[in-house]
Amino acid sequence: MxxxxxxxxxxxxxxxxxxxxxxxxxxxxxxxxxxxxxxxxxxxxxxxxxxxxxxxxxxxxxxxxxxxxxxxxxxxxxxxxxxxxxxxxxxxxxxxxxxxxxLANLSLVENVMLAEQGQAGERLLTNFLQPFRVAAQERAAEQKAMDLLDLVSLSRLAHEPARVLSxxxxxxxxxxxxxxxxxxxxxxxxxxxxxxxxxxxxxxxxxxxxxxxxxxxxxxxxxxxxxxxxxxxxxxxxxxxxxxxxxxxxxxxxxxxxxxxxxxxxxxxxxx
CATH class of the missing domain: 3.40.50.300 (P-loop containing nucleotide triphosphate hydrolases)
Structure with a gap:
């Protein structure tokens, strides 16, 4: 209560x-x-x-x-x-x-990463002009997604496809x-x-x-x-x-x- x-x-x-x-x-x-x-x-x-x-x-x-x-x-x-x-x-x-x-065939961590806002890699030109920035953001997003999966007690399944979940x-x-x-x-x-x-x-x-x-x-x-x-x-x-x-x-x-x-x-x- x-x-x-x-x-x-x-x-x-x-x-x-x-x-x-x-x-x-x-x-x-x-x-x-x-x-x-x-x-x-x-x-x-x-x-x-x-x-x-x-x-x-x-x-x-x-x-x-x-x-x-x-x-x-x-x-x-x-x-x-x-x-x-x-x-x-x-x-x-x-x-x-x-x-x-x-998305059933994507892993749990990939499903969570898709919700990240404002990623530079969403713009095609940035991937060519600033590849290191894009890579750094992707690493940060993956770590954030892993932390959130840990928060909801799903980190052990992070790299399993979402279709396995109850x-x-x-x-x-x-x-x-x-x-x-x-x-x-x-x-x-x-x-x-x-x-x-x-x-x-x-x-x-x-x-x-x-x-x-x-x-x-x-x-x-x-x-x-x-x-x-x-x-x-x-x-x-x-x-x-x-x-x-x-x-x-x-x-x-x-x-x-x-x-x-x-x-x-x-x-x-x-x-x-």
Whole structure:
């Protein structure tokens, strides 16, 4: 459970990522309807809600995969509502996906190195004019990738092809890959989905460790125990709207949350 002292400290933190009256509709369907919230520097914020609540669409809006119909997305105080995902990565926003898709035939270290930003070797002419610079950057990137694989307990498999990994190990690889871009905030899409209990403990520990290094997290998760253990605050969505926020214990007792889950596909203690 996130402790109260750390929650009080984070309440004073600056906003890393914000949504202001965000709406996204597809024809007559409002997937996200007038949602506003802040993700504070250094916190782990959970986003839960019954199936169809609009959580994934909200993530897509924040990441830049989908543009809002109206409203504003702010990243470190800058309006990024019209920017594509790759521009937001450059501003320090990283994202993982519920189903990781590493390049199966590349090694783990190669998969992680691909996420390095601003490599001189990406420009053809530089490879001819400054080969020593390119080589030095590649060595540095490989060492950084190896350090990140060590962080997520995959260094022993660094030179194995990604196809050998289990589902839980692929989640850890994706966490290392997103860290390669030095994000200030990471959007985690169901990190516990399809992961066995042993690897889930590893994932929880690594999220905590990365958070202690100063990285902010916003996560969608169906595993309420994981949310309770990790998150300083929890937001609850239902029918495209934000209906409640507070600690995990507070939102679990809120009548609006209980009603949303009882009217949906899941019970409060089972899914989000």
């Amino acid at each position: 996130a402790n109260v002292a750390s929650t009080d400290r984070l309440a004073q933190g600056s906003t890393v990522l914000g949504a202001r009256n965000v709406v996204r509709h597809f024809g007559g369907l409002y997937a996200v309807n007038d949602v506003s919230f802040d993700v504070r520097e250094g916190e782990i914020l959970g986003l839960i809600g019954p199936n169809g609540a609009g959580k994934t669409t909200m993530f897509d809006l924040l990441a830049g995969s989908v543009a809002p119909s109206s409203g504003e997305i702010l990243l470190n105080g800058v309006t990024v509502s019209g920017e594509p995902a790759h521009r937001r990565i450059g501003r320090g926003l990283g994202r993982t996906f519920q189903i990781p898709r590493p 589902g839980g190990q692929r989640k850890l690889l994706e966490l290392a890959r997103v860290m390669m871009a030095d994000p200030a905030i990471i959007l985690l899409d169901e990190p516990a989905a399809g992961v066995n209990a042993t690897l889930l403990e590893v994932i929880i520990d690594r999220i905590r460790e990365i958070n202690q290094r100063g990285v902010t997290f916003l996560l969608i998760e169906h595993n309420i125990d994981m949310v309770s253990r990790l998150c300083h605050r929890v937001l609850v969505m239902a029918a495209g709207q934000l209906i409640c926020e507070g600690t995990a214990a507070e939102v679990a007792r809120d009548p609006r949350v209980i009603e949303a889950y009882l009217g949906g596909a899941a019970q409060p203690g089972e899914a989000a």
